[in-house]
Amino acid sequence: MINFEALFKISYGLYIVSSGSSEYGNGFISNTVFQVTSDPPRFASCCNKDNHTAGVIRSSGHFSVSVLHCDTAAGIIGTFGYKSGKDINKMEGLDLKYGETGVPVVLNEAIAFLECRVVETYDVGTHLMFIGELVHADVLDDGKEPLTYLHYRQVKKGVAPKNAPTYVDKSKLVKKKVEEEFARYECAACGYIYDEEKEGKRFEDLPDDWVCPVCGSEKDDFYKL
Amino acid sequence: MINFEALFKISYGLYIVSSGSSEYGNGFISNTVFQVTSDPPRFASCCNKDNHTAGVIRSSGHFSVSVLHCDTAAGIIGTFGYKSGKDINKMEGLDLKYGETGVPVVLNEAIAFLECRVVETYDVGTHLMFIGELVHADVLDDGKEPLTYLHYRQVKKGVAPKNAPTYVDKSKLVKKKVEEEFARYECAACGYIYDEEKEGKRFEDLPDDWVCPVCGSEKDDFYKL
Numbered sequence: 001m002i003n004f005e006a007l008f009k010i011s012y013g014l015y016i017v018s019s020g021s022s023e024y025g026n027g028f029i030s031n032t033v034f035q036v037t038s039d040p041p042r043f044a045s046c047c048n049k050d051n052h053t054a055g056v057i058r059s060s061g062h063f064s065v066s067v068l069h070c071d072t073a074a075g076i077i078g079t080f081g082y083k084s085g086k087d088i089n090k091m092e093g094l095d096l097k098y099g100e101t102g103v104p105v106v107l108n109e110a111i112a113f114l115e116c117r118v119v120e121t122y123d124v125g126t127h128l129m130f131i132g133e134l135v136h137a138d139v140l141d142d143g144k145e146p147l148t149y150l151h152y153r154q155v156k157k158g159v160a161p162k163n164a165p166t167y168v169d170k171s172k173l174v175k176k177k178v179e180e181e182f183a184r185y186e187c188a189a190c191g192y193i194y195d196e197e198k199e200g201k202r203f204e205d206l207p208d209d210w211v212c213p214v215c216g217s218e219k220d221d222f223y224k225l
Numbered sequence: 226m227i228n229f230e231a232l233f234k235i236s237y238g239l240y241i242v243s244s245g246s247s248e249y250g251n252g253f254i255s256n257t258v259f260q261v262t263s264d265p266p267r268f269a270s271c272c273n274k275d276n277h278t279a280g281v282i283r284s285s286g287h288f289s290v291s292v293l294h295c296d297t298a299a300g301i302i303g304t305f306g307y308k309s310g311k312d313i314n315k316m317e318g319l320d321l322k323y324g325e326t327g328v329p330v331v332l333n334e335a336i337a338f339l340e341c342r343v344v345e346t347y348d349v350g351t352h353l354m355f356i357g358e359l360v361h362a363d364v365l366d367d368g369k370e371p372l373t374y375l376h377y378r379q380v381k382k383g384v385a386p387k388n389a390p391t392y393v394d395k396s397k398l399v400k401k402k403v404e405e406e407f408a409r410y411e412c413a414a415c416g417y418i419y420d421e422e423k424e425g426k427r428f429e430d431l432p433d434d435w436v437c438p439v440c441g442s443e444k445d446d447f448y449k450l
Contacts, residue, residue, distance in 0.1 A: 001325075006362035007266065009292040009337035010258060011238030011373050033235060034257050036271045037350040038392040041232065044269070044354070046261050067234040100226075112234035122347055124356055125262040129269070131349055137231035148236050148373070167263040 025104035029081035048163035052085035066110035069144035078215030190215035250329035254306035273388035277310035291335035294369035303440035415440035
């Protein structure tokens with residue numbers, strides 16, 4: 001028996017994992033970045049095989065990790081988490097640096113970054129796991145706390161996109177009783193749920209220029225549950 | 226250039242990873258437990274090759290993960306994090322259950338648990354990475370927050386043991402200026418540092434029965450830095 005609520009007790013940070021070069025770069029929001037050995041320091045990162053960045057990392061042989069802070073704006077999470085590099089240039093207009101490996105490092109909303117050289121790639125099913133040896137790392141802002149997946153879920157009401165290792169199909173979760181006089185609206189792009197009861201405001205009373213706090217989609221992109 | 230302070234910005238939880246059977250079980254404190262695929266749900270866990278539990282997981286083909294809560298007592302972290310199953314029976318006197326896979330699940334201080342069947346084992350250098358398919362999971366206590374490595378370091382003043390993937394040799398860190406009139410004492414067993422300035426009390430003024438808050442070692446096991 002699997003109670004999928006138990007999976008939310010595992011702790012993760014939230015990162016932008018990027019790759020490519022100064023000619024072309026792409027990245028995605030990852031919650032699975034973690035150190036696997038201390039000597040030499042090596043990091044693992046999981047990437048869905050369907051993610052555009054998976055191919056970019058394979059080609060370049062390097063990736064960077066930007067550690068997001070806890071007050072990260074929804075916009076950047078929307079761009080890197082819910083949109084594809086097949087459709088847009090995610091790096092456009094961002095504050096980037098090209099580190100020792102030549103891959104882009106996203107500096108916006110980042111408090112630290114790592115650069116890794118891929119030494120191994122494991123096929124773990126729907127995802128590839130890249131094992132990277134640490135080449136370069138630095139702190140950008142020591143005053144802010146890192147964004148955790150728990151904070152993103154509880155405070156920012158964010159949900160994992162379908163390609164994330166930690167995506168949970170909502171139908172598998174134990175349903176909690178919802179007061180009938182309040183409705184809930186789901187964002188078709190990212191799955192964020194606007195809960196009238198929790199927010200204390202009817203969805204229809206929100207201004208027309210209101211946007212999804214997670215991915216920036218417009219009010220019309222929501223449907224009633 | 227690697228600034229090792231940047232590595233502390235990566236977020237982790239803290240877990241007891243156990244294996245074995247009702248005849249004999251062993252476990253260790255792990256901060257690298259993370260989901261690698263959502264369908265089917267698979268989890269990875271890194272274990273130092275020198276850890277006694279590595280051999281126990283290899284023999285049994287299963288492991289459990291107990292998610293610790295943020296007020297976890299120092300004693301259980303000392304036993305599972307800084308002592309070896311080669312020397313003591315870590316499971317003695319604990320509240321255990323034997324789940325669907327037959328491995329012991331430590332219930333003390335746990336708010337949730339997972340049981341996994343090992344489907345792949347990767348050699349990532351000093352550590353083995355076990356990939357386990359989720360067989361069983363449940364929430365034990367929904368009222369407490371999970372313990373994070375950040376909380377363990379900042380609030381509980383804990384440090385990673387030498388066998389942890391995230392162990393950082395202190396000589397690699399940028400030295401911060403310490404006021405000369407205060408001294409610091411390090412626990413020889415676990416590396417915990419008693420800082421007189423932060424604690425507001427001289428080490429020599431601590432009672433004789435004072436023990437290391439991280440691993441339970443006696444006052445005599447500390448040396449002045």
